Amino acid sequence: MTTAELTPAEWAALDDVADFDEAIAAFDPVLGLEVHVELGTATKMFCSCATTFGAEPNTQVCPVCLALPGAMPVVNGTAVEYAIRIGLALNCSIAPWCRFARKNYFYPDMPKNFQTSQYDEPIAFDGYLDVPVGDEIVRVEIERAHMEEDTGKSTHIGGATGRIHGAEFSLLDYNRAGVPLVEIVSKPIVGTKASAPEVARAYVATLQDLVRSLGVSDVRMDQGSMRCDVNLSLTPAGNPVFGTRTETKNVNSLRSVERAARFEICRQASVLTAGGEIRQETRHFDELAGTTASGRVKETAEDYRYFPEPDLVPVAPSAQWVEQIRAALPELPWVRRERLQRDWGFTDLEMRDLTNARGVELVAQTVAAGAGAGDARSWWMSYLAQQANSAGVELSELAITPAQVAAVIGLVSSGSLTAALARKVVDGVLAGEGEPAEVVEKRGLAVVSDDSALQAAIDEALAAQPDVADKIRSGKVQAIGAIVGAVMKATRGQADAAKVRELTLKTIG
Amino acid sequence: MSAVPSTEQVEPTGPGGTEHPTVSREDVAHLAHLARLAVADEELDRYAEQLDVILHSVAAVAAVAADDIEPTSHAVPLINVYREDVVRPGLTPEEALAMAPAADAGRFRVPQILGEEQ
Amino acid sequence: MSLNEDLTRMSAVELAHAVQTGEASAVEVATAHLDRIAAVDGAVHAFLHVDREGALAQAAAVDAARAAGNPPASPLAGVPLALKDIVVQKGVPTTAASKILEGWIPPYDATITTKLKEAGIVILGKTNLDEFAMGSSTENSAYGPTGNPWDLTRIPGGSGGGSAAALAAFEAPLAIGTDTGGSIRQPAAVTGTVGAKPTYGGVSRYGLIALASSLDQAGPCARTVLDAALLHEAIAGHDPRDSTSIPEPVPAVVQAVRRGQGDGIKGMRIGVVTQLGGEGYQPGVLDSFRAAVAQLAALGAEIVEVSCPHFEYALAAYYLIQPSECSSNLARFDAMRYGLRVGDDGNHSAEEVMVATRGAGFGAEAKRRIMLGTYALSAGYYDAYYGSAQKVRTLIKRDFEGAFGAADVLISPTTPVTAFKIGEKVDDPMAMYLNDLATIPASLAGIPAMSVPSGLAADTSLPAGLQIMAPALGEQAMYRVAGAYEQARNAAAGFALLDRIAALPTAAVPTAAAGR
Structure with a gap:
């Protein structure tokens, strides 16, 4: 009107x-x-x-x-x-x-x-x-x-x-x-x-x-x-x-x-x-x-002129059928939430925020797919919440499934992704580029854990900064930061810093 | 089923008794409107007269329809006739629209709709 | 008599036999009937559409199956049939004899259409009827009336006047009718043919254009009781697409007819309903009925008189329930998705176009019943009208239950009068409605009922019918009595009634007449 x-x-x-x-x-x-x-x-x-x-x-x-x-x-x-x-x-x-x-x-x-x-x-x-x-x-x-x-x-x-x-x-x-x-x-x-x-x-x-x-x-x-x-x-x-x-x-x-x-x-x-x-x-x-x-x-x-639909016969659910349906009813959502909160160890505030953001089932499904509750909550309530917010949609309407979120969390825990890389993987999934593993592959986002590739970068860094190598050999181990930085730069951040450190020390011997 | 609660209808003076309310031109016009039927002005009287005669004859049912009699809707009573929730092919859009008086972009084209959804 | 004419005079049983033995091909049988239609239907006007091409293709398929050594698809394979134009057939115009559906080509088959095709029955075309099956004379067809082959100036009954006339004119040996208040039985009676309304739910309603959903029932029409029984078995049976379809096996009605013809009906109890006779019934019709009763008694049946006091209210209940359901069923004809559209000139709203189209597309009787039903369902009137009428159904059902305690089947004249003149009652709806006086009680109770020719009424020399009614799902008793009675009557008279019908005026048969 x-x-x-x-x-x-x-x-x-x-x-x-x-x-x-x-x-x-x-x-x-x-x-x-x-x-x-x-x-x-x-x-x-x-x-x-x-x-x-x-x-x-x-x-x-x-x-x-x-x-x-x-x-x-x-x-x-x-x-x-x-x-x-x-x-x-x-x-x-x-x-x-x-x-x-x-x-x-x-x-x-x-x-x-x-x-x-x-x-x-x-x-x-x-x-x-x-x-x-x-x-x-x-x-x-x-x-x-x-x-x-x-x-x-x-x-x-x-x-x-x-x-x-x-x-x-x-x-x-x-x-x-x-x-x-x-x-x-x-x-x-x-x-x-x-x-x-x-x-x-x-x-x-x-x-x-x-x-x-x-x-x-x-x-x-x-x-x-x-x-x-x-x-x-x-x-x-x-x-x-x-x-x-x-x-x-x-x-x-x-x-x-x-x-x-x-x-x-x-x-x-x-x-x-x-x-x-x-x-x-x-x-x-x-x-x-x-x-x-x-x-x-x-x-x-x-004047709707209601009358019984003559093309249909009565619906007469037997007491037995009704009881079967009653017995199979899922747990009421609020009862379920109390249980989940206990299982997950969330504070009242965390649970309330999650409930208000309608993220409980998403976290539950993410946990069911193998992720830790804390990780699942933090993904849904921070990075994904920001994405949903800027797109003006509900969390559940994001183009990523709880299973995919769990997969990303898994990649982080296994050391295959850093937190920063993981966000890029999520961006890729949201952009419709496929499963997390596919996004990692297509965008080349995996942490460089291939020793030979890392070794080459380390050798190059050591050769470029011979003074730093000497410092480390002389016991000034903190100088290693310069080498790690150079390797990270060379691998565009896809190397695991701890790994680089370990290999560098080994190289210097 | 009981009668529809309504604010506009008056109780009939009597299909429950002996008389039924006389059908007027205005009644016919109202019925024609409810049924979306164009009825020419000059036909209103004829329909009123015919409906009046018919209703007079059929009003007798109320006389024997005592409260304790259950209504019958079907000869052989059946209950709980259900279909499985399985998708089966229906019509293609071409078949659906083939007989449409007008169609446009895969949809039925109709004159402008002025009324409101209920 | 030419071979073709011989074929059109044969019963369905004889035709099926001829096709099975190779005496005649299905194409020859179909052609003979299509030629007969071309010759006489200009005068009779039983058909609204003749599907020559489709019929010949179906017949050719039957012949091909036989040539390939396949067993016949059914006992009626290769037999032609006339389909009442209220039954949906894919790809063939279906109008329900209404302007509002002119030119509509259905994209699907009714369940009975599918069953007919699967049985190898050859569908010749679509027959005339009262618009949406509302009427007792076929005069309410938007495409003009059908003549009664016994006297073309008279009505063939209704609503299935086209189907009945097609049988009596030897245009088809089988036809499909639909019966809401008597639309199979009353036309059968006034044309000297056989028509049976099965138990409500016995034959699927899916694809029957609905008039009154709680009453409509399709059934077989034929010239003999055995042919009707064969067709009954071909179309009956449970259909998951019709929620009101009865999930029971089809009654063995063919066997019942043979039993009636072989073993007779000795010892069966036959009830004469007191209320279905007397005042309002033509003397010649009553004489014909009395003769039938005597014949049944002579066959050894025990004749009892039964009283059904609430039948008095049947007509009133019917003319509330039927228009009520009809007013709702016909609401879908609204010019939006299919059918006629009037006044769509860019200046009128959808609602205005709807009103104009329904005003132009429905005939007077349809409008009358739609308004009547709208009234009866209206707020404040529902209890007094529709609600009371549904209670009267209970009373009528109880009357039948009582009567069937005393009798195996009930009988009455099918119609109060023989065929009347076209135009005689068109302006008097109540007089027209009285034609269904004897057929309506069985419709309201949903029980099976059929009409079998009982001879010519002495006062008009026109056919009269004997109505036989049985309890719900009691088709076997009904067909058994019908088979025995038909055989006895024919034997006593020395001929079947239709053997004595006068020849119809014929037009020159065009050699390759296309469907019209």
Whole structure:
């Protein structure tokens, strides 16, 4: 939405957004979070098409997900299992019998013009998630987690802004249409006061952490495999009746979750304080401005005409299957972190920094690949953290795997690389030059440990500086530094200084 | 399933009883909008009249549909029909786009989309 | 009678035998039927598309396999078939008789299409129907009505009027129909042919353009019960692509027909449903039915009367469930990915083009049902309409369960009336809907049901049908009774009903008629 579409009241609200502290003094925020998680199954929810992110347009489509006449859905059993895993990890009850329903509405990126979803019979319901916020734990009640399918993607071409409004035409790619989703809906979160934005962020972060640990999704907010809608309303302080809520979409990072909640608190407070009313509406978060803007106002209320999907049969997970899934659940990430901290001997501060940088699993995998915990932490938290920071990506998004980091660490410990050389090897891996060993080979970075090559350099250095050789022979061993320096220069730093020293002494005899 | 919670619909005056609400021109226009059907102005009355007759005839179902009767959706009840999570070849992009009214750069080309995603 | 004409008069069993023994090649058989289509279909209009080239290629493959010494692919190898144009066939135009799909060439085969091809059955072309199978007369086809070969001014039933007419016009010995509320059985009855709706889930729906997902079921159409049974076995069976497909072996219906014809039906209990007769039924139809009951009794069956009190609500429940599901199933026809697109001139939005295309592409009956279904599913009305209708299904299912406690199969007239005049009921939807009065209960309960010719109604001299219904997965009892009844009726009359159909006006046969 462009700002030109704002109503005068919204203009006023933007110009005069209430101060956050004043807003919280006058109102209690009520949060509700709806998080969509794209499941990491190999195939779509209802057909056998691949789900690979970033594939060429319309290369992962079939009669089912294009909604060709006559095509029929079949449920992906693994997606059901993943949904149950999420439900169990969120302490939910798992429905012994539930169905898919059709949510009917027309939109060009949804080929059937209905979304196959779950309506009043979700697979998982009535759970909770304990969310660490600062030093406290906030328990967020989960209303439901249900299965559904994603839509395709539209690209809007032409028009003044290239956004939906004013586009001359749109192009549709259905690769994403039918990718399995689990939507996790929280119950209203009350009583958080000034920490509401922080709670919203912490909830989504904790959920992301949890879902990632379950191995059911890569939960990448930047790629849309985790998406969040922030519902927010204000109620006058002390009033038990909830106010009218807005639903803010397009919130694509943890930081945005916090900012969107904060902005809505301020915006709604200023509207209410000025005697205005909050419209129940969908709003869009603007990452750049840090503000939310009203979506198009719908002429009529939604009427999705839900009914049970007649092309599918009920999902009735047996108690036995559910218990099997429960038994196979991985250790909860926070429990795992405590254990790892003990195993690794990290301080609380080290562990917290590592957790905040989302490096715990990376270090764990690096250790699993043979590196020492201290070395692994120091690589990820210093040199690699700098690289991630300057590239503006997450640690996990760097083009280097924990196994590769472990290999580099191994080369350093074996004396094949110096620390400085090791950083160059890492640069090479990040630049896509291959495995560490290949980079060493291609860039010629190995420590020169070949005795004959070193010997030649030493002989040359001694010949060039006969006075130094004499000094050493006369017992002034510290003079050897000049020879070592010359050898290092000749080998462009690729020699091991200790080795050079040893060989020089031997030469002089 | 229960009815969809909604703020706009009034309760029907009576498929549960003996009458059903009369279908008006405006109702037809609303239904046509929901169903994305262009219906000419002069056809609204005819459709209203026909839908009214049909709905009057079918409203009888509510009279026998007691609360304790389970709904039936399929003749032979099946549960848990799943597919293995194994990728199988679908359509090539050429096949997918062959029947498109318009295509561009491997994608379906459609008129400008004005509405909002849900 | 020429050789060609002989071939078109033969049953599927006889044709398969002729091909297997080399008496006639599959290409000769296909050519004879394609020539017959070219000669009479201008008057009948059973076909929307004739795939001459494809049919001859399939037939040639059957001949080549035989020449290579391979055993026949199936008992029906080399037999031609007419495919209802709601079944998807790769590379062949598939329209569902709607303007909105005009020119659509599917990139895939329906499961039954695959099965037909694998069985060596030669697909001649696609037959006419009511648009998206909505109707009981084939008058709702966007491409014009089909004539009933018994009287071309009359309807051939619907929605599968094209398939039934193709059989009665000797254009094909076999056809595929789909039955949602009677679309196989009612056309069979009014054209003097045989049509069977299997148990819901017995035949895959994958690749059938959906009308009402919880009711749709494809099935065989033929001129004899044995031919229908052979085709039934060729297309039935579990399909992992259809989640509602029943994972059970195909009932041995061919054996059941032979048993009916050999051992008879002595001692079987046959129930006459009180509610399917009487008011609203044409006297000639009722007379024909009474004669059938007498014939079954004469064969030694025990005739019992059964009451199904909730059948009274079947039509109402059907006309809620079917439009509801249809309104959702037809939402995909939106001008975005395939099919008709209207008004894309650069000045209209996707939504406007969608509305205009659906307005222009759907006929009046489709629009009526889409709006009706939209209404029935709407917030505030769901419980009263769709929800209640699903409960009525339970009541009807219970009625059937009670009746099948007293009888092995149930019978009724298939239709209340014989074929009516084209145009007679087009403006009265409710009068049209009443045609499905007797066929709808079995559809709602998902049980197998078929129609077998019961002779000509004395008052109209037009065909009437006997409907035979069996419990879910009870196809064998149904076919056994059908086989026995057909044999007895033909023997008593001294001829099969279709032997007495009048000759159709024929056009000169073009020598190399291409598909149209």
